[in-house]
Amino acid sequence: MALDTSITPALQTEGLGKSYGEVEVLRNIDIAMGQGEFLVLVGPSGCGKSTLLNCIAGLEEITAGRLMIGGRDVTQEPPKDRDIAMVFQSYALYPTMTVAENIGFGMRIRKVPKPEMDAKIREVAELLQIDHLLDRNPSQLSGGQRQRVAMGRALVRDPKLFLFDEPLSNLDAKLRVEMRAEIKRLHKTTGASIVYVTHDQIEAMTLASRIVVLKGGDIQQIGTPQEIYDTPANTFVADFMGSPPMNIVAGRASDGKVHLGDLTLPAPAGLPTDVKVGIRPEKLSLADGAPDLVVTPTMIENTGAECYLNFSLGGSTVTARLPGRMDEESTDEVGLNIGAGALHFFDTVSGQRLVD
Ligand SMILES: Nc1ncnc2c1ncn2[C@@H]1O[C@H](COP(=O)(O)OP(=O)(O)O)[C@@H](O)[C@H]1O
Ligand SMILES: [Mg+2]
Numbered sequence: 001m002a003l004d005t006s007i008t009p010a011l012q013t014e015g016l017g018k019s020y021g022e023v024e025v026l027r028n029i030d031i032a033m034g035q036g037e038f039l040v041l042v043g044p045s046g047c048g049k050s051t052l053l054n055c056i057a058g059l060e061e062i063t064a065g066r067l068m069i070g071g072r073d074v075t076q077e078p079p080k081d082r083d084i085a086m087v088f089q090s091y092a093l094y095p096t097m098t099v100a101e102n103i104g105f106g107m108r109i110r111k112v113p114k115p116e117m118d119a120k121i122r123e124v125a126e127l128l129q130i131d132h133l134l135d136r137n138p139s140q141l142s143g144g145q146r147q148r149v150a151m152g153r154a155l156v157r158d159p160k161l162f163l164f165d166e167p168l169s170n171l172d173a174k175l176r177v178e179m180r181a182e183i184k185r186l187h188k189t190t191g192a193s194i195v196y197v198t199h200d201q202i203e204a205m206t207l208a209s210r211i212v213v214l215k216g217g218d219i220q221q222i223g224t225p226q227e228i229y230d231t232p233a234n235t236f237v238a239d240f241m242g243s244p245p246m247n248i249v250a251g252r253a254s255d256g257k258v259h260l261g262d263l264t265l266p267a268p269a270g271l272p273t274d275v276k277v278g279i280r281p282e283k284l285s286l287a288d289g290a291p292d293l294v295v296t297p298t299m300i301e302n303t304g305a306e307c308y309l310n311f312s313l314g315g316s317t318v319t320a321r322l323p324g325r326m327d328e329e330s331t332d333e334v335g336l337n338i339g340a341g342a343l344h345f346f347d348t349v350s351g352q353r354l355v356d
Contacts, residue, residue, distance in 0.1 A: 008071035010035050010161055010193035011056065017064030018051055018217075025051050026217045029065070033210075036191045042204040043214035044240070049197040052214070053163050056195060058082050070160040085157040089166040091150030093138040099125070100134040103152040124155045127189065128182075144175045148182075155190070164196040168203070180206060201241045205229065213237050231344075235276060235351035238344060244281045244308060246344065247318040251277040258343070261314035263293050265338065268355050271345055275354065278344035281308070284320035284336050291335030295320075300328045309334065 009032050016029040026048045033039045041049045054060040056067065058079035066075045074082045093102050100121050101108075107117045125131040128148040138146055147167060154162060167183075168176045184207055187194060198204055204211050205225045213220040213228065213236075221233035232238035238246040251258045253275050258267035260277055295311035302325050309320045311334075320336060345354040 007035055012068040015065035016062050018055055019063045038187050038194045038209045040204040040208035041197045041212050047214040048217045050165055053165050053197050057084055057086055057163055083160040084163055085154035085159040086163040087150055087154045087167045089169045091147055095138055098135050099149050102149050120156050124152045128152050143171050162192050162194045166197055233353050235346045238278050244319045246278045246280050249277050249314045249316045251275050274348045276346040276348055279342050281319045281321035283339040283342035287335035287337045292338045294333050294335050296333055300326050
């Protein structure tokens with residue numbers, strides 16, 4: 001999605017870097033985020049997501065580049081002057097205060113008049129569907145309800161930018177899915193600009209208007225969920241985004257063809273001889289008519305709605321994601337088709353994508 005440059009970006013970083021002494025944790029981070037975008041920073045643990053969010057918040061000083069929020073250079077400004085609100089993974093609520101007092105705490109400090117404060121608390125509580133809990137104490141709430149209160153504290157602020165750091169990580173799987181839908185709804189309703197950190201690629205895919213994939217302090221790719229999924233910039237992104245991950249097989253290309261073990265498939269011209277070939281598991285299907293390849297299962301896993309059939313191809317284990325159910329003990333040969341345009345090509349050494 002191209003950024004509309006006529007509108008002041010919600011957030012802009014230019015050559016942002018962060019080092020702790022000798023240790024470089026973030027390098028050359030260039031992000032331009034539009035108003036109302038839901039930008040998700042995703043990557044494995046330790047890749048620098050929280051550090052980047054803390055730099056945006058001003059909780060950490062950046063050591064290179066600059067940072068603008070709402071078009072204003074805030075690089076030198078303390079957190080309180082940046083007009084941001086943050087929701088963390090651990091949502092420490094004040095245990096002796098009611099839900100209403102917790103949500104209103106910041107407004108009380110800022111001496112917002114009581115009628116205005118009460119109205120705002122009610123509005124936000126209704127939005128979060130916790131208006132029936134306003135008189136309770138945090139100890140009388142479930143994990144999901146506490147997380148809503150924590151979000152409520154951020155929402156009453158009406159800031160330029162919301163920052164979320166893995167806000168759902170402490171919740172169990174089912175609640176996480178529910179809260180994910182809630183957050184999506186909140187974003188739709190409020191039109192807020194949100195930077196959201198997660199290590200969970202499903203959260204990233206479902207919530208983001210655009211995703212920033214990080215690895216080891218470097219941006220790997222920025223794009224819409226579809227762009228990231230359909231045209232991953234390198235093998236890291238291809239592997240990280242998708243479950244099961246994209247299969248990557250060593251191939252040999254020649255004359256408009258690519259050879260993967262015994263299998264020969266059409267390929268674009270101009271590929272290097274040695275190439276890494278990616279195939280998403282769902283692009284393999286049970287053969288309808290003549291199979292493109294016949295495989296012997298090495299392992300079959302049934303998840304309920306679908307099954308993962310593993311087999312060996314060109315020295316790698318490849319997974320096909322098939323609808324329905326199969327006998328997990330079966331080693332009978334299975335004929336598969338490969339969807340049109342299913343192949344991705346990557347450089348063997350750099351892992352970079354070779355063709356669009
Ligand atoms: N205060 C610090 N001093 C030195 N290294 C740090 C400090 N804080 C974080 N790091 C390092 O920065 C890297 C990124 O950390 P973090 O941003 O917390 O990752 P993530 O949130 O993606 O899991 C890690 O390797 C971590 O060890
Ligand atoms: Mg983190």
